[in-house]
Amino acid sequence: MxxxxxxxxxxxxxxxxxxxxxxxxxxxxxxxxxxxxxxxxTSGSWSLMSSRFIIGASLVAxxxxxxxxxxxxxxxxxxxxxxNSTPHIGQKTGIPKTVTP
Amino acid sequence: MKSRVGKNSRRADFEAxxxxxxxxxxxxxxxxxxxxxxxxxxMQEAMLRLWRQMQEGAKIDNPRAxxxxxxxxLAEDHAKSSFRRNGTQAPQTMNTVRGKDDQPLEGLExxxxxQQIREELNLLAxxxxxxxxxxxxxxxxATEIADMLEINATAVHMxxxxxxxxxxxxxxxxxxxETL
Numbered sequence: 187m188x189x190x191x192x193x194x195x196x197x198x199x200x201x202x203x204x205x206x207x208x209x210x211x212x213x214x215x216x217x218x219x220x221x222x223x224x225x226x227x228t229s230g231s232w233s234l235m236s237s238r239f240i241i242g243a244s245l246v247a248x249x250x251x252x253x254x255x256x257x258x259x260x261x262x263x264x265x266x267x268x269x270n271s272t273p274h275i276g277q278k279t280g281i282p283k284t285v286t287p
Numbered sequence: 288m289k290s291r292v293g294k295n296s297r298r299a300d301f302e303a304x305x306x307x308x309x310x311x312x313x314x315x316x317x318x319x320x321x322x323x324x325x326x327x328x329x330m331q332e333a334m335l336r337l338w339r340q341m342q343e344g345a346k347i348d349n350p351r352a353x354x355x356x357x358x359x360x361l362a363e364d365h366a367k368s369s370f371r372r373n374g375t376q377a378p379q380t381m382n383t384v385r386g387k388d389d390q391p392l393e394g395l396e397x398x399x400x401x402q403q404i405r406e407e408l409n410l411l412a413x414x415x416x417x418x419x420x421x422x423x424x425x426x427x428x429a430t431e432i433a434d435m436l437e438i439n440a441t442a443v444h445m446x447x448x449x450x451x452x453x454x455x456x457x458x459x460x461x462x463x464x465e466t467l
Binding site: 197200201204205207209211213219220221 | 309310323327330331422423451
């Protein structure tokens with residue numbers, strides 16, 4: 187082996203250097219497979235339907251509660267339906283309305 | 288029910304392909320531009336395209352060859368778009384030495400050495416870089432490299448030996464010692 191080859195990087199030397207370089211460049215961990223982290227559509231359709239059902243049921247319950255409350259307090263509702271029965275502002279009930287000339 | 292089983296099976300197949308070939312695809316993409324982050328983007332994009340094909344029911348007989356072909360095309364497309372963005376500056380010249388502030392001296396010397404290696408690798412042909420990357424990043428032997436690149440094992444030996452010798456001479460001429 188001549189001195190020129192001794193001074194140069196030997197086979198082992200260049201191998202080690204390149205191995206070190208490429209191992210440094212390569213990611214230690216690769217990310218998860220793309221396109222597969224999204225929610226699974228097969229079970230999603232069931233949860234979508236059930237959530238819609240729950241929302242619909244909630245709306246129906248709200249409507250029923252509103253109508254029930256309205257039935258429990260009929261006066262306010264009938265007054266709304268009959269504008270003539272609505273007392274005038276400042277007018278006490280039972281006192282006839284006076285008209286100023 | 289049948290479609291659900293089919294979808295799950297396709298996803299499992301895809302994930303198996305991903306686990307088996309992601310490093311190879313990365314290596315090929317890296318060999319083109321010597322940019323680890325870009326190589327990862329290219330690898331992910333190639334895999335995503337494969338997944339879309341599988342979702343559409345396409346039959347791919349050799350996913351490995353398909354992925355490598357797509358990765359090569361994506362790497363070339365990147366060159367064209369990069370040329371439009373950067374003019375005559377090749378993408379790899381935009382790389383900075385990856386390093387952190389306040390690194391110890393050994394770390395800085397290491398980064399400098401890696402930068403020198405990267406510059407010398409850049410002067411080699413892409414085919415040589417592919418062989419070097421597969422050999423030193425993935426520990427592939429000549430037979431495995433030949434099988435993946437669809438070339439003769441003898442050609443792999445020859446190119447590998449020539450590339451190593453050239454790198455050794457040039458790095459020695461630059462005063463790079465075996466410090467890694």
